Amino acid sequence: MNAVIALCHFCEAHGPCAIFCTQTLRDTKIEDLVNLEQQQQQPGQKTCSACNYTLGRNNSNAIYSKDTESGATFVSTKVATLQEVANLVKQAAVRSLSCEINTNKDGDGGFVFFGDSSRGHILSHTFRVSDLQARGYYQLFSIIVLMKDKYFLLNTKPFLAEHLRKISIELQAGAQRTKAAEEVNYSARQRRLSGAQFLMPTPRSLLELTGEEHIFAQLHSHFAWILLAGSRFLTEHITFGNLPWLPPQSSGRPPAQRLTYNSSTLPMIQMYEDDPEQEGFFSLRHIKKVVPKDDFATVCYCALTGVKIIVRGAPERTVLFMMCLKKLLPEPMHNLMRIDAQHQHSISSEYKIISVSNDIAVPIASGSVFRIDFLDKHVNGNDIVSVKWPSELPRKLPDLLVKLLKAVKAVEEKTFTELVLNKQTKVLIEEWKNKVICLNHAKSGSVQAKLKKVLGVQPQDQPIINYWSTHLQ
Secondary structure (H helix, E strand, O other): HHHHHHEEEOOOOOEEEEEEEEEEEEEOHHHHHOHHHHOOOOOOOOOHHHOOOOOOOOOOOOOOEEOOOOOOOEEEOOOOOOOOEEEEHHHHHHHHOOOOOOOOOHHHHHHEEEEEEEOOEEEEEEEEOOOOOOOHHHHEEEEEEEEEHHHHHHHOHHHHHHHHHHHHHHHHHHHHHHHHHHHOOHHHHHHHHHHHHHHOOOOOOOOOOOOOOOHHHHHHHHHHHHHHHHHHHOOOOOOOOOOOOOOOOOOOOOHHHHHHEOOHHHHHHHHHHHHHHHHHHOOHHHHHOOOOOOHHHHHHHHHHHHHEEEEEEHHHHHHHHHHHHHHHHHHHHHHHHHEEOHHHOOOOOOOOEEEEEEOOOOOOOOEEEEEEEEEEEEOOEEEEEEEOOOOOOOOOOHHHHHOOOOHHHHHOOOOHHHHHHHHHHHHHHHHHHHHHHHHHHHHHHHHHHHHHHOOOOOHHHHHHHHHHHOOOO
């Protein structure tokens, strides 16, 4: 599991800090770890016993173990081996011991999830460890799991929470045994009478609190096992549209009825569908070539949010354009398209994207109708179209549309090919399709609001949610 697990402590003398970090390193030579202690020594480093860990009689400042099957090396040090990771751990330690705390009066720690894409996502478990010589008779510790993959961390949270709680209970039990032994020799009445004289100026380390000489070696064993088991607990597969609580979708070609068309246009559609090598030429970039540059984002916005799009012109000129528009909708919504409609009643039906010939009357452009007319004129072999829509785009575009526009721009800058653009488009559409299905399964408004935060759904994405949710189950 590509993560860092750290034990953090709130020192009464130096404040919050991480004192023990375990992470996975691959293809790492053992010789490179020998000088790790010297590399991590910094001027002015905290020398308090509570802010540092020791391995009993062993003076080494690093513990490592290797999994022969995967070739991964698990290294535990005071500071993460990579400087940028060490900075993230330091920031997470401060938050987990100051503002991101969830504990009850008995000291049983809860779990808090916080973070962002730049500083990493953190699952924090804060708990108290008894210490008769500390202020308030306890010391505050936390165990944090830091990783960049937000959804992987959330999906493995039940597994992580179960085992992190077991570790904290084990540490608390050791401290309780030490506390009981000290109370035999020093009663509560004596502590109250002695007052400040009993408090030691230097906080005690975890080794002294638990009485376990090899407590940090045990923690390394626990953390390394969690990192190894976490990678096997949840594995990711690239799927399109399948969710655990839904029946698996067929892997075959979708039925032809999904896309409604006229019999005269069937040969043109079959030519497109039966030649996968031509898929790279049927991308969103073709739409941008046809419509004016300033109207490309508008066309995509209307297709994504359910504004009726009427494409008027000869079928041999509009079919390719329609096949490209189809990529802006998930597969279950392809039945909302009608290619080469022969009757005017098709325009007033539930179809959202319709192509008609020039001899069929169509409604004028309005806020709910976006019109694209293919004119008879050609310039250098390119189609000339007339685009009409009296409304304007919102100030903030949906996140899906923003990512699609960036992908199309990358093709124009030759960052990647049109075939890659098609794959990227499909991935983005399927990602938002799954988000909408997840929101549809929310049982209440409060649950849906929390789910939107987890999925990263913003207010500007609501038009897509409203449109897709009525057609996706």
